[in-house]
Amino acid sequence: xxxxxxxDIPPSPVQPRYHTGRFPNNKAGDGKPRLLLMGQRRSxxxxxSSVVFHKLPPSETLYLETTTRIKKESMHSFMxxxxxxxxGHLDYFDPAFDVDNIFDEIGALIWVIDAQDEYLxxxxxxxxxxxxxxxxxxxxxxxxxVHKVDGLSDDFRNEVxxxxxxxxxxxxxxxxxxxxxxxxxSTSIYDHSIFDAFSKVIQKLIxxxxxxxxxxxxxxxxxxxxxxxxxxxxxxxxxxxxxxxTDIGSYxxxxxxxxxxxxxxxxxxxxxxxxEAQARNNENAINDAESLxxxxxxxxxxxxxxxxxxxxxxxxxxxxxxxxxxxxxxDYNVGVFQEALAQVFPRGEK
Amino acid sequence: xxxxRRQKQRKVLLMGKSGAGKSxxxxxxxxxxxxxxxxxxxxxxxxxxxxxxxxxxxMLNLWDCGGQDGFVENYLTHQRAHVFGSVAVxxxxxxxESREFAADVVSYSNIIRALSxxxxxxxxxxxxxxxxxxxxxxxxxxxxxxSEYIRAASETFxxxxxxxxxxxxxxxxxxxxTQIIYFLIPNAATIEGLLRQLAEVxxxxxxxxxxxxxxxxxxxxxxxxESQNPFTDRFERISSILKTHKQSMxxxxxxxxxxxxxxxxxxxxxxxxFFITRLTENTNLAAAIPPSEQVFNAARINIMxxxxxxxELDIANKPRPGLQQAFASVSMGNSGEGDGDGRGEDFGV
Numbered sequence: 013x014x015x016x017x018x019x020d021i022p023p024s025p026v027q028p029r030y031h032t033g034r035f036p037n038n039k040a041g042d043g044k045p046r047l048l049l050m051g052q053r054r055s056x057x058x059x060x061s062s063v064v065f066h067k068l069p070p071s072e073t074l075y076l077e078t079t080t081r082i083k084k085e086s087m088h089s090f091m092x093x094x095x096x097x098x099x100g101h102l103d104y105f106d107p108a109f110d111v112d113n114i115f116d117e118i119g120a121l122i123w124v125i126d127a128q129d130e131y132l133x134x135x136x137x138x139x140x141x142x143x144x145x146x147x148x149x150x151x152x153x154x155x156x157x158v159h160k161v162d163g164l165s166d167d168f169r170n171e172v173x174x175x176x177x178x179x180x181x182x183x184x185x186x187x188x189x190x191x192x193x194x195x196x197x198s199t200s201i202y203d204h205s206i207f208d209a210f211s212k213v214i215q216k217l218i219x220x221x222x223x224x225x226x227x228x229x230x231x232x233x234x235x236x237x238x239x240x241x242x243x244x245x246x247x248x249x250x251x252x253x254x255x256x257x258t259d260i261g262s263y264x265x266x267x268x269x270x271x272x273x274x275x276x277x278x279x280x281x282x283x284x285x286x287x288e289a290q291a292r293n294n295e296n297a298i299n300d301a302e303s304l305x306x307x308x309x310x311x312x313x314x315x316x317x318x319x320x321x322x323x324x325x326x327x328x329x330x331x332x333x334x335x336x337x338x339x340x341x342x343d344y345n346v347g348v349f350q351e352a353l354a355q356v357f358p359r360g361e362k
Numbered sequence: 363x364x365x366x367r368r369q370k371q372r373k374v375l376l377m378g379k380s381g382a383g384k385s386x387x388x389x390x391x392x393x394x395x396x397x398x399x400x401x402x403x404x405x406x407x408x409x410x411x412x413x414x415x416x417x418x419x420x421m422l423n424l425w426d427c428g429g430q431d432g433f434v435e436n437y438l439t440h441q442r443a444h445v446f447g448s449v450a451v452x453x454x455x456x457x458x459e460s461r462e463f464a465a466d467v468v469s470y471s472n473i474i475r476a477l478s479x480x481x482x483x484x485x486x487x488x489x490x491x492x493x494x495x496x497x498x499x500x501x502x503x504x505x506x507x508x509s510e511y512i513r514a515a516s517e518t519f520x521x522x523x524x525x526x527x528x529x530x531x532x533x534x535x536x537x538x539x540t541q542i543i544y545f546l547i548p549n550a551a552t553i554e555g556l557l558r559q560l561a562e563v564x565x566x567x568x569x570x571x572x573x574x575x576x577x578x579x580x581x582x583x584x585x586x587x588e589s590q591n592p593f594t595d596r597f598e599r600i601s602s603i604l605k606t607h608k609q610s611m612x613x614x615x616x617x618x619x620x621x622x623x624x625x626x627x628x629x630x631x632x633x634x635x636f637f638i639t640r641l642t643e644n645t646n647l648a649a650a651i652p653p654s655e656q657v658f659n660a661a662r663i664n665i666m667x668x669x670x671x672x673x674e675l676d677i678a679n680k681p682r683p684g685l686q687q688a689f690a691s692v693s694m695g696n697s698g699e700g701d702g703d704g705r706g707e708d709f710g711v
Contacts, residue, residue, distance in 0.1 A: 264614065
């Protein structure tokens, strides 16, 4: 019976049992970029944070309790950040709240709107919040997640997003804010769209993004890689990709691939005690996990994964003109990329 | 050894109340559906037959029997001999959420009675399904209670009936079906013996043989300290991982899921190396080996060389009675040696 995931107890952060694991590091979360999750009650905020940061299966989110107080969660990864999950019923601009304490240092405000519900009230509150923020903290990115779109037909989905965008933008321009940093995403926890949206939110908070993209571009060009993603393994958020057009399909396949590698690593990477110490002394032992999938229908390398540092993995969809016998060359180039990355991103080195 | 067990066609009945999840289960295990796609399935009308080629030498003749009362009545009366004759396995699916559990069990015992009349040597598996809908802490208790109640109603199958908690949303489905399939494979002990030899040669920590289309485990060999692996459910977990990955590949490459097979997957880390590759036409072999490039490369070559040996076991295209006889004696010999888990003896029961 223990196979079935436990729905009642919120799962603790994954223990780093496998090689690609990270260590739960319990430093106080001050001074880190903060992501605020806000929105009406029952719009899906806690479900989002459980699915993205705790790997709760989406079907289990039905059992989540209503959040009654602010839940703070730290994520320790390539960069540390905190996610604050706010109960839906609180009024943050009530004088009783320490507004500065909440909005100081935040990187992004994520506003979740339930697309399947009556959303006019939510928009009124969202507008009030944005207007308030524009006066005091104009630099905060406001990211609107039009959530639970899985239940809507494609046409209706677009209509809802358009409508919401229009209403928010109208309100803002009525008040004289023309270029407020507000973006809209359609999301669902039942597919990869929530991860895609989170990736884009977080990419905005990474100052080194242009450099990373340039590095990936040059790697892709030299190795005939179709598409390369730099993933944060734990959260499956991608922090950069090359600048060729992105489609959600290639993100999905890479993300599913990470699942395969992490799951298998968890199963066979258990602590074997003394033998491990022995392996560490062995000079031939490889340090970075790598993985490769070749497809039956194509003779070429199909997917290539390489652990870049403690937190990040590079995943490449190989192009058709990148045959398997070129793999040592690719290995070498990825090594060069790895060194470059270590200079750009000093964090997370072994 | 009972000669009927050597039949290549094995009749498997899938029964249970309407809406219990029989067709959903079948679609996921055998037809490459993902869990969330099964809501597209309609009610099964009468019996849906499917023939599933499994491991080449085993053809499953799966009867998915619609569970509405009218159909069940019909199976039990007009079609009694037709439906319940020469059955190898009955899989009965109970819906854990059913409001009329007592009535379900009454229907179950009617079916059991018909089965013991027409196929007394059949094996019964009861799947308590939709376990995901029960709160986690209540699951095992509820499962035990229900199993005991059903066992009491199992009449002549009381001592042999097996129970599994299942859900299409996790690997418990694969766990149950792996056991069912293992029961049906005629030469499992032979395969296991050969696999063990191979494991010794390539110094593998673990070898797992998977059927290619369903990703169900056929058998496995675990050596030395790998038996202390804390993940005792790893076989069905890998089944589930492989199946999910297959879906994802199919979606991205526009290859139908049935043929979106990878030629090889390698994972190398500092703690272990793992690869999974095609062994025979119908099977994939997963190998977990110590973290060393030399061992890894040698293992790959040895597995490639062993392919023909395993292909002989996969007697899909050349049914030779003499060969089967040979297997029977080998498998007897193997079960005599006794590898501890007593699996070889299953077929003698």
